[in-house]
Amino acid sequence: MRNLIEFIYRNRNFLVFLALEVFCFWLIIQYNREQRQILFNSTSTYMGTIFDVYSGALDYLDLKVDNEQLADENRVLRQYLQSLLGKDIETDSIRLDSLNAQFEFIPGRVIKNSIVQLDNMITLDKGRVDGVNKHMGVIGMDGLVGIVVDVSDHYSVAMSLLHRQTRISAKLRSTPYFGALVWKNELNPRMMNLEDIPKHANVEVGDTVETSGFSYMFPPGIPIGTIKRDSLPEGNNFYLIEVGLMNDLSKAEHVYIVNNKDRQEILDLVESNE
């Protein structure tokens, strides 16, 4: 017993170091394994407020670019509206457009962003109070941004597309084949990979990749990017496809959080089957 106490006392520095290090790795593994709500992250009110004020101040620096982007988006929407108004809508049958009604968009602002880490996260200035919930998709003006993984009352944290655990159901616009969009090339924040496209599909460089609509997080048909390179290695049943993203995630600022109104129902159904 005395020897034990002596041993502990002699190695006290190393033991403290070891205990803290074990704690750190517990944190890392806990956080990486499941994006579960964890004590330390920037949704906590203090950090959220600091970044909110700070990014609010920085926002003034690129107001001009923002305005141009918003004006451009307005122009596209206006053109679309015009084309709809000009159309004679046939009324010989009841129009059941469930898609338009199914998705709601909550506008939000990115208050903290990162692209240099391997698992990048984005903090948004909308939270539970604004109707944001876990597992909602986040889209930008010209592409996808990420998926909400953590919500506090006034802020939320989204897993960026640039995260090793991102898997988003995506399809080629010209074919019915779909696969999973993942981030493999951790050194290039504008390039992602599309996996699981079978070899009998017809894949061309330049094809548009869009959301498939098979997950409840994103509406179908949102363009994600274009195919930059594809190859079919010998003996492989699936293409290796590199997708150049439409949007530059480092510049994501005004985003929309996608609320699927049937989200809870789908989640309950999936859960009851497990």
Added chain:
Amino acid sequence: MTWLRVMSKELYNNVFRFVLLGAFQVLVLQQISNAFSGFPYINIFVYPLFILLLPFQINRMLLSVLGFLMGIAIDIAYDSPGIHASVMLLIAYIRPIVIRRLEPKGGYTANSSPTPKRMNWNWFLRYSAILMGLHLFFYFSVEAFTYAYILSILLKTIVSFPLSMLFIILFMAIFSPSN
């Protein structure tokens, strides 16, 4: 009572350094990294300087705890629980070994800190280069969590090292801490 005054001045200096380096890291350097979207190897870290500049004779356990605290503070801002903390702990633990290795012939003066003013620039550069090199390599390793990414770990370390050292040298030249 003189030692008490020295102690409290030292405490004040280090608390100030903790806040200043933490804020600079998060509010300036993190934003710089985000600005270079075409070149995401740019990670600049100066906050380890907090551990580097603590007095020579600091208690080893206190050194570990302070390293851990600085790391956790950075982790909260970077949304990376545990990563910076584990690396800072390691650096804090290795520091006394590096200091013993680099001990000059006459030994170290009592109540002093490892600064270029107290030692000399040559000594300080060697000291900080060893610890910063280790810090960056361990950081990118722990972040990847597997050596499957070894090439990108090395590449990021090699690019970040000169940039981080540049900021450390600038910091030391501007503030020129003495004790």
